[in-house]
Amino acid sequence: MAVPAPPGLGHTFFEQLLVQRRVIGALLMREMLTRYGRRNIGFLWLFAEPMMVTLIVTALWTTRGLHQYSDIPIAAFAITGYSGIQLWRNMSRRCIDAIEPNRALLRHRPVKMLDIYLARMLLEVAGTTTSFALLCVMFLMFSDQITPPEDILEVAYAWGLFAWFSMGMSISLGALSELTPLVNKFWPPFIYIFYPLSGAMFLVDILPHGMREFVAYIPMVHANEMLRHGFFGSHFTAHYDISYLIGWCLGLCVFGLGLSRMTVEHRLS
């Protein structure tokens, strides 16, 4: 005799997928209300916040007269670079130490550890992507320091890979942070090292040869170069390797998912 599925749970894969979608939806709502509340512009802060930061950085870089040294649209350079940083930085920050304070949620059977991560990561992807798109539109309307994307599909592809990479990185750091508090301690200095190294602030092509080979090991550099190639590829020679980037995405996902299963569900930490 088939047993009816308990409240909130499903039997078949498809039913369980629906449950997961519902749980993630509920977590998204909870997260948005907790973080932004219903006061003033409410959840619009989700993208207003990253937009403000990117806007200030872009304004700084543009007014510093950097555009005098090359014909690269400096606003496009700044927006692509800083939006990428926001993606991996904000997402990792939301996933580090995400489970332990929320462990009580796991006492509700439909809620799985992965749902907590996914809800947080999706929220960041949604916020940063909206901020990225809106900034592009705003600058296209009011500034001559940006040109429309030359290949918008490549921009979308690169952005998607960047988001995927950030998710793998965040879940890995999240799982590691359940294992040791050192992650939370070393993360801020790590960010400062990777701000410049992530490729947000340079084009690989302008680097001397030895440096080029070195930064080619950093996966974010590939995502940045690809993103910019889609945006203003005719202005510079891009250096990136999609399969190298995808390799990192896959590797980090396998590592992060495996480790979080051990540290959270089996509580080996």
Next chain:
Amino acid sequence: MIVLDQVTKRYPTLRGPVQVLKGVDMTVEMGEKVGVIGRNGAGKSTLIRLIGGGEKPTTGDISRTMSISWPIAFSGGFQSGLTGRDNLRFICRIYGQDPAEKLSFVQEFSELGEFLDQPIRIYSSGMKARLAFAISMAIDFDCLLIDEVMAVGDAKFNAKSREELFVKRAHKAMIIVSHNMKYIQQNCSRAYLMNDGKLQRFDDVEEAIATHKAMMA
């Protein structure tokens, strides 16, 4: 039915691994009321966490063919910055229930009045417990986990919650963890005694309690 088969649970600590459960067997049939007693630190709460499913056993197997509640009146999953109403909505959403249908019951039962629209952070512990209990009762399960919660409110509220639990839900299976032996006697038909990570089954509740008392002496 819930069946635990040779379940063990080990946690790592700074001084090396600690084995909390050492091969536990347990069976709960539909509609059965089962008590779990034992001294502090014997492993009762770990057992309840594993039955609930939020954590996995180190070895052994847990199979469930009935739905199991979260621990009744457990308020740990609440977000303190959100209102009582928002927390109710969240719980309803994850269990796939319509929050609008449950609202009037929770509103009435919890007796929170206007406070339902205030953030939980400002609730007194009694108010929080009343809300948590009411939300637990709003979702329907085959088996209720009751982990030492009965003294949640004032005498009137306690009487009301006892009625809700043991009269209106008399047909439900229950797993009751308590240090209150009278409570176990009144509500359970069988009992398990947890001692040092092992679970001993007693078909007679009185016998379980007598053994427990002898061990405490």
